[in-house]
Amino acid sequence: MECKSHSHGPLRHHGHSWPDTYEDKDLLKEQDVVPLVEDYSTFDIVKATQYGLLERCQELVEAGYDVRQPDKENVTLLHWAAINNRLDLVKFFISKGAVVDQLGGDLNSTPLHWAIRQGHLSMVILLLKLGADSTLIDGEGYSSLHLAVLFQHMPIIAYLIAKGQSVDTTDRNGQTPLMLSSHKVIGLEPTKFLLKFNPSIKAVDNIEKNTALHWAITAENVNAIDVLLEVGSSLDIKNAKGYRPLDLAHQTKNRLIIHLLSEEERTRARRTSRFLRVVEKNEFLLLIVSSLVLIWTIGYVVDLNSDSWLLKGSLLLFLSAILSVFARLFIGYNKLKYFPVAFMLGSLFWISWTCFIYFLPDFPTTISQLPFFFGIVGLFYYFYKTVRVDPGYIKSTEEEIKKNIINLAETGSLDFRTFCTSCLVKKPLRSFHCHSCNSCVARYDQHCIWVGQCIGVGNHSYFLLFLIFLTIVNIWAIYGTILYWSEHCTTTYQQDGAWTSFTQIVSCSPWVLYIFTIVCFHTSWATLLLVLQLYQIIFLGLTSHERITLWKQNKRSKHPVSLRKTPYNHGCLQNIADFFQCRCFGMFKPNIIDWTKQYTLRFHSLKEWNTV
Incomplete structure (x- = not known):
């Protein structure tokens, strides 16, 4: 029945x-x-x-x-x-x-x-x-x-x-909920959700002696296999028939599952080598060194004293193949997401080196050189602060997590708007779960690929200052490049036109032109991001995530809401005071809010906060 x-x-x-x-x-x-x-x-x-x-x-x-x-x-x-x-x-x-x-x-x-x-x-x-x-x-x-x-x-x-x-309670056959989910429910959930409660991934049932990974392979549940491998499920446990997970995968003849398990086995085998363990611990450093070498090598090839672009193109292709093999051997897939960070740091090193060697001699006075030195120091300082400061991760103890679940369930509000199923925490206002960091971030702005970090309430001001100093350095470098060309490169623009002048500049110093191209690239994204940040902070009082979400909702809605009419917009000057938490010699009273624990709209000025 x-x-x-x-x-x-x-x-x-x-x-x-x-x-x-x-x-x-x-x-x-x-x-x-x-x-x-x-x-x-x-x-x-x-x-x-x-x-x-x-x-x-x-x-x-x-x-x-x-x-x-x-x-x-x-x-x-x-x-x-x-x-x-x-x-x-x-x-x-x-x-x-x-x-x-x-x-x-x-x-x-x-x-x-x-x-x-x-x-x-x-x-x-x-x-x-x-x-x-x-x-x-x-x-x-x-x-x-x-x-x-x-x-x-x-x-x-x-x-x-x-x-x-108990998350490891067993049924009549000795199967845990994790085994049942891996075997009977095709898809990512609830297997991924159960893993948040730290179930045993080595437990076996009473009959087949299968682990959860064995059961997922038997059901060809690729999503479950992926998350089970991610949390470190054993590849060596044998079931009642003597089959390891990879043996079972070969029986299914599913190429994707065989590939997943084979790659995981190779990755784990690498960790047995002392050399490869050292490499794994320093993968990010390797990525930065690789970027430095890549940027320099491309510039060196471009700067070769040869008119054969076929030769230069072939060298660049060969270089790309070498770096691809190197990355595959020594840099894990999960670290490749930091390549934009490594590329930016490598770029800044060679931009700084070029400025010292090529551009600074053309600036006769110390005052004209100050923006560069001031910008470089500020740039690296605020980059460090942006990366190292906690952006506002929402943290809870196991006891708090269970208490929140019970409280939300018994009040009839256990849903995705108030509870994060990945972090198992009650979500404060303006927070968002970042899938790259796998954490909920208070007053979430974005996950910036150029710093490899979430931008939230804790590091948002540092990120804004980082963009400002990066823009200063880039503009100074562009000015230095133009001054260098005017001082050291002879062009005949008036007589022969723009194209001939361009070829003369290329011939004069291909390296400087190459660095100038990189500078222009960084200037474009940094300036655009800075303008958007200033606009939404000063005029809207919103984060990037909130602005984009409201914009999408307005596109679908028959009654769009103005971006300026939100509870977080208190006027330009007050928005600035709230963002930087500055009193400006008593001219402003910023609202002091702990966004990691703010679940309802309530604002306190600094004076009120001190009396709370």
Whole structure:
């Protein structure tokens, strides 16, 4: 007997990980609707329970009906109330002696099992409060947590674990929820979600002796395999038939799975070499050195005393092939995301070197050289501060995480707008989960590829100053390049035109032109980013993420909202004071807000904050 066939009112789909909201208020309102054509007084107690008719049920119970009595399908009234999410009826039946953990139905399930299959979080909460045992198994051998995993009801999974059910609880066959998810639920969730609660990845079941990774391979569940490898699942454990995960993969003949496991095995084998372990620890340094060598080598090839561009092109292709092999051998894939950072740092080194060697001699006075030195010092200082300062990661202890889950669930607001399923934290206002850093960041602005770091409340001001100093250095370098060409390169623009003048500049110093191209590239993105930052900070009081989100919403909405009409825009001068937290000799009173713990809109001036 499928329990869902006896449910009245709208049912939730058994595949939604985190619905827009997990409140049952609307659901209950809809379920209160009963057939208008029938006389309710003719309803028997089972039908009255299914439709939530409390008064009719009270009437029949007072007339002598035993609430513990099962029907012909061996199902009690408490089961029918649980499957149909009738909270009031459950309380009433329990008060009249109903057994909260009564087994019934073809699946020999408790009312809690039935509620979990349907995804009724509010009913699960109520039954647990009334003493239901979440560790009991049903006729199929599943515990409450196994059922929540099987039907992909993420809020219920979170709530059960937060209430104390072990994430490694086993079913009749010794399978943990992680094994069941890897085997039975194709896709990323709930496997990835379960891994947030630190389950055992080495546990094996009682029959096949498979780990969760074995089960994922058996089901060809590529997403589950990927996340299990990411957390370090063993590749050496053998099952009852003596198969390791890779052996099992060869049996499936799935090329993608074989490739994933083979690459992971090679990566782990590298870690046994002392030399390769040292290399792995210094991959970012290697990436910077590679960028320095790459930028210099390209400039050297361009600067060769040869008119053969075929030769130069061939050398550049050969160089690209060498660097590609080097990166594949010594730099991990996860570190390649920092290539823009390494490229920028390498560029700045050679730009600085060129300025010292080529441009500074053409500036006769110390005053004219000061912007360069001032800019370089400020640039590297604020780059360091941007990278090293905590951008505002939202942190919680395991105890706080469980407390938040229980609190959100019991208040009917355990949804993705208030709870991050990756970090398992309650999300403050203006925060966002960065997938690159895998963390929630307070007052999130962006993840900037040029610093390899999230920009949030903690380092946003440093990032803005970094952009300002980078722009100063770039503009000075452009001016120095133009001055160098005017002093050292002879051109005949008036007589021969622009193209001839360009070829003369190239011939004069290909290296300077090459560095000038790099400077122009960095100037373009830095200036654009700086202008956008200043605009949204001063005139909007918004972050980049908020501005882009509102812009997208306005494109889809019939009633667009002005970007300037938000709760965070307090006027240009106040926005600046709030951003930099500056009083400007008492001229302003900045709002002091801890965005890592701000869940409601509330602003304190500095004076008010000191009295709080």
